[in-house]
Amino acid sequence: GAVVSQHPSWVICKSGTSVKIECRSLDFQATTMFWYRQFPKKSLMLMATSNEGSKATYEQGVEKDKFLINHASLTLSTLTVTSAHPEDSSFYICSAREGLRAGVNQPQHFGDGTRLSIL
Amino acid sequence: AQSVTQPDIHITVSEGASLELRCNYSYGATPYLFWYVQSPGQGLQLLLKYFSGDTLVQGIKGFEAEFKRSQSSFNLRKPSVHWSDAAEYFCAVGGMNTGFQKLVFGTGTRLLVSP
Numbered sequence: 001g002a003v004v005s006q007h008p009s010w011v012i013c014k015s016g017t018s019v020k021i022e023c024r025s026l027d028f029q030a031t032t033m034f035w036y037r038q039f040p041k042k043s044l045m046l047m048a049t050s051n052e053g054s055k056a057t058y059e060q061g062v063e064k065d066k067f068l069i070n071h072a073s074l075t076l077s078t079l080t081v082t083s084a085h086p087e088d089s090s091f092y093i094c095s096a097r098e099g100l101r102a103g104v105n106q107p108q109h110f111g112d113g114t115r116l117s118i119l
Numbered sequence: 120a121q122s123v124t125q126p127d128i129h130i131t132v133s134e135g136a137s138l139e140l141r142c143n144y145s146y147g148a149t150p151y152l153f154w155y156v157q158s159p160g161q162g163l164q165l166l167l168k169y170f171s172g173d174t175l176v177q178g179i180k181g182f183e184a185e186f187k188r189s190q191s192s193f194n195l196r197k198p199s200v201h202w203s204d205a206a207e208y209f210c211a212v213g214g215m216n217t218g219f220q221k222l223v224f225g226t227g228t229r230l231l232v233s234p
Contacts, residue, residue: 043226093162110162
């Protein structure tokens with residue numbers, strides 16, 4: 001149980017294009033999903049917290065206009081990297097937390113990540 | 120502010136030998152502690168978690184971790200390492216201070232397993 005699917009797993013695109021990454025919880029409902037960025041040989045940096053039906057909460061220093069997050073249902077959140085440039089190349093990982101009630105402490109379950117390469 | 124320190128960037132262990140990965144945390148309230156494992160090019164898999172109760176926590180794949188409040192530590196152990204355990208291991212802390220929302224990760228420890 002507690003499977004999170006992330007798609008695509010790898011994308012290469014030209015500079016200036018926009019890329020959408022999907023994060024789905026397959027066998028549970030998640031009111032909260034998280035988007036992380038991981039640089040090579042580095043830890044995970046939380047970019048934003050995505051709450052179903054409301055605006056995402058972005059971490060300091062993360063451009064909300066660059067990284068658009070939509071959490072339209074209890075099983076799907078999307079991250080769109082707009083007008084991507086080579087410096088946006090990275091490994092992006094989403095996670096989803098089980099539990100519908102605020103304050104219910106459940107672990108985060110992670111997707112397999114998306115390798116984004118901007119040429 | 121909460122933080123997690125994993126002092127060992129990488130560790131090499133012989134197959135069959137025991138393993139201990141260190142994790143120290145700084146947190147202003149009762150911490151909730153996690154260990155995750157990441158294989159190359161993949162996401163993170165939860166190994167085990169500590170919320171409360173017994174301070175020795177059993178996880179998947181034969182791993183265990185012990186919460187020591189006095190030392191602010193949550194070290195991961197395995198009695199006999201297998202070659203398939205080679206991966207990156209991340210310790211993370213979360214809890215009430217962040218509304219059970221955010222996790223703060225350590226910088227990770229890369230485990231290499233020698234034959």
